[in-house]
Amino acid sequence: MDPTASPLVAGADFGTTALKLVLVDVDGRTVSTAQASYPTDRRRDADGAARHEQDPEQWWQALVRALAETGLSHGVVALGLTGQMQDLVLLSGTRPVRPAVVYSDQRAAAQQRALHDQLPHWPRRAGSRQDAASVAAKLRWLADHEPENLAAADALVFGPAGCLARRLGAEPVCDLTTASTTGLLDLAARDWWSPAAEAAGIDASRLPRLVEEPAAEGPVARLRSADAAELGLSVGTPVVLGFGDAAATTDGLVGSAPGDAYASLGTSGWIAAVTPGPPDDGAEDSAMHQLAADRGNLLRIAAVQSAGGSAEWSRRQLLGGLDHAAVEERAAGRIDRLAERPLCLPGLGGERYPVRNAEARGTFIGVTESTEAIDLHLSVLTGVAYALAQGVEELGASQQALPVVGGGAESRVWRRLLADAAGMPVVHCAETDDAAARHAARSAAEGGGFAHRVPPHFSPAGEGSAGISVVEPSALATEHARLREIHRELHETLAPTFSRLAGA
Template sequence: MRMHSLQDALIVGVDFGTSGVKLVVVDQQGRHRSSHREDYPTAHPPSASGDVMTEQDPEHWWDAFRAVIAAAVTRPGLAERVVAIGLTGQMQDVVLLDAAGLPVAPAILYSDVRAHEEFDELAGDLPDWAARSGSLQDASGLMPKLLWLDRHRPHVLEAAADVVFGPAAAIARRLGAPALTDPTTASTTGLLELKSRRWWTGGLRALQSRSRSARLAAGLPDLLPSLVGPGSVACRLRSEDAAELGLAADTPVVLGLGDAGASTDGVSGDSPGRGYASLGGSGWIAAVTGDHDVGRPADTASPIHRLALSGDADLRIVAVQSAGTVAEWARRELLAGATPQEADEAAATRLGVLAPRPLCLPSLTGERYPVRDAAARGAFVGITPETTAVDLYLAVLGGVAYSLACGVDELNLRQPTLPTVGGGASSRVWRQLLADATGMDVLHVRGGEDAAARHAARAAAETVLHRHQIRPLADQSRPAQDAGEDSPTAGAAAATSSEVPTRPSPLVAEHQHRRRMHRELHGALESTFSAWRR
């Protein structure tokens, strides 16, 4: 059933994160109408070689997608007003699908670094890999993982008709779309030539020459998804899918940017300028730039990720492999399973005590910044008899903050305030550590956990509506208290208001000194990590 006027249109935005899927429903004015989240598990199957393996079952993505639709959309007064669905989500996964769009194996996630031997082989064949792709490559990339599958699970490759790089494209494919990828997600594969925005023939040839299976040696180009611009209509709901989801047949399904681009657009828009920080499962500093606006030149090897956006714009990111994930580990193992709120209260009592606090490299499963090292692991340096479990927890949070602060410097960000989103941004202690590490005011943008989903909704709205007011969170300034709890604008206000910035403390100079020592630890421990891996 369709509504009679687009004036009452609702847009659905769906963001498939590392630990779960978040759905938001907004109207044309960008006001929040409904939302829901469903979690799904991550598996770490054992490996004979001892490598860390990280996988998810795409069937869990589908189940979670149906669940959030049922919980937040298919209710009287909402479902019949939905005019489009936008999708975004985690990137750099390897998701192999059959001809019907169903998974043939668990998805290998972006953080999986099992393919280090295959990476070493390919890196020797491709001396210009970083310059072509715009980013340093490592064992987490698409080509090493495909070569690992070629060596260890060739039957899975033979069963695959398509490969996509995250849940958003996998769900779209299941709903009837062809295999697609947006430019930002494609940039994370190491197989996109950033300058031309096309699949890199040199990389394809290198992978094919190393492969043993016919699927890669001869059929690799057919396996890859088509490159499409952000905001492209991937498909329209078929009658059977619409009936299962409780939505109208022919509803457009729009593919947005991958999560890094989606979050950036959702927080601060897609115009070159300011950067922002994210403290989610991983952590990052991101800035939209022109070709050579900030950082090192595009052809210089750097651990900065350089990803494609629309047109000639780039997204430059310094990405710390573990942020929220290592904080969760620390609460579980060091603080007896304390909740984030309990951990924050305990940490606040030791926030000003630096002497017994060690330095921490928070690299549980490899590192992406400030070095690119798949062999890197977590480490504490400087434990004393006075060091407590809370000090260790603060060292973990501080290790993430110090790494992100290096990125602020390398991206040459000069703004006085650093907007910060993600679940970790709700921690007052973590915001203080980030402020002291960067020397900047840190502003917790409330509702930032919805940024990527709002981008997906915005991308869908721009495709199907002539006008809308779904704007980036940083452009929304109305305080939450201006809207009553029962007001139709209350959700929008709560999702877009900000808190008072957290300012650097008197300890900022000491943190700057510790940050420099922290940066040197990566180089000092590189050979140790390499030997540990063997």
């Protein structure tokens, strides 16, 4: 079949190191994919703080290269944009004043502490705890160290999607999900919080216009001739803003209705779920992240500090670097031997969920003389599964099965442990790493006014539905529920010990 017989929509997801681009036809089939990388300037200040910056021109060039790589840009009828959040981009007109300060930049620790002192209940108003990566803290750092650059900017945006939308002719805009990562948004009011902007060194009038339902709003711009020629697209092609990457990934995987949830087993792990508002007032004490989603909903995320990272440590240090297939085979042979398996807190360098404790360390409790190295490895996987299962419970995930993605999800053993821990089937499909880009493509179709069938991956009509693997809970789910209660208590029980070990 001629891949250009049906109109194509393009979804561009600007990640930490590279752009992922998908071309999807309006019947929901992925016709082409491409990637294009860009560098990050990583340096350390004299005090060791990490400076991470990217050149927005590289984002643009990545989009140009990726569209050219597909060889099908002539068939694209709409372009959707999403990407990393919590960046700070200063713009003069449509061009950046200086390199973008990206989300992982940690230089603004002193400014973050000053803002905490100046803004009572800042985490409660923002909806989540604020750290040195906060955009408000980054702004305050620029006000302290580069006031001339801050003064030269007539607009601010908070990621590649907003930056490129502006370059393509949009007014400065920001979706609510991205805005809620900045520390500048009043999450309950779903509007910019002027006291935070002023404390950060700017007037709130310089912040971008907020967009709650980007696709419903329609195009934020239409391509002008020079930009269209460089991108290989038609003049007048609609440009549509998507959600920021966390909500975009959720929508691309499972949708954006309350109760939609998924788990990720990457280097870190998390449960993300769409829930009804209003936000929890206890953000100062909560281990949960809260972000704005559309239609008054929230995206709540329970993030485990180390998931695949701890599993890799265990494979190297406890199993002598045994290859993954051999580890899986040995683990499958011991998965039902719970009596020999200790409990494990898997956070090797602190924990973010189910508690936030930077002093927490990895711990095994309940080792016996019958415990083998593979049992210790299984206890690491089980500890992550128990933490994620607590997130499923706390978030009230209501779907029939829990989708799981990420490199660790390739392990059927780990999927079985998660099914037992959560007490619900776990579903997996390998071809889901384009979820955010797929959301951007769906947004492009909707915002561009094209009738389409571009569903989330984990839906009856999704592309991966035919290749989905389902793992049901086993007869041991009841015993896992008992052990999970004991495991949950360990964080509080051991907190004083971790504090003493840290010398606090």
